[in-house]
Amino acid sequence: SGVTSLKSLIMTRQTPLSCSGHTRPVVDLDFSDVTPDGSFLISACKDGKPMLRQGETGDWIGTFEGHKGAVWGATLNREASRAATGAADFSAMIWDATTGDRLLTFSHKHIVK
Numbered sequence: 001s002g003v004t005s006l007k008s009l010i011m012t013r014q015t016p017l018s019c020s021g022h023t024r025p026v027v028d029l030d031f032s033d034v035t036p037d038g039s040f041l042i043s044a045c046k047d048g049k050p051m052l053r054q055g056e057t058g059d060w061i062g063t064f065e066g067h068k069g070a071v072w073g074a075t076l077n078r079e080a081s082r083a084a085t086g087a088a089d090f091s092a093m094i095w096d097a098t099t100g101d102r103l104l105t106f107s108h109k110h111i112v113k
Helices: 002-011
Strands: 026-031 042-046 050-055 062-063 072-075 081-086 093-096 102-107
Touching: 042 081
Parallel strands: 026 072
Antiparallel strands: 026 042, 042 050, 042 072, 050 062, 072 081, 081 093, 093 102
């Protein structure tokens, strides 16, 4: 019924997390598992600069520099030690999430999401 749907919507409502520092819309977020250092999140954005953040607060930790177009997808491994991003520059990149170093770049014939 309509009441049940509204109740479900209200019960699953989430508080938005601010990702200051991006200059364009954020299109993807991914969280790590809880690690001994807490949880982490990575944000993919149309500004081409995926950012690593502290998961509980959203505080900025670092920016992965290297894509030349909008970043459409980003993910962290469970331990938050590696990140992967896909972008409009027809590339996917693997990163060391603790240092920010790019480890691998994969070229594609199309946009990577």
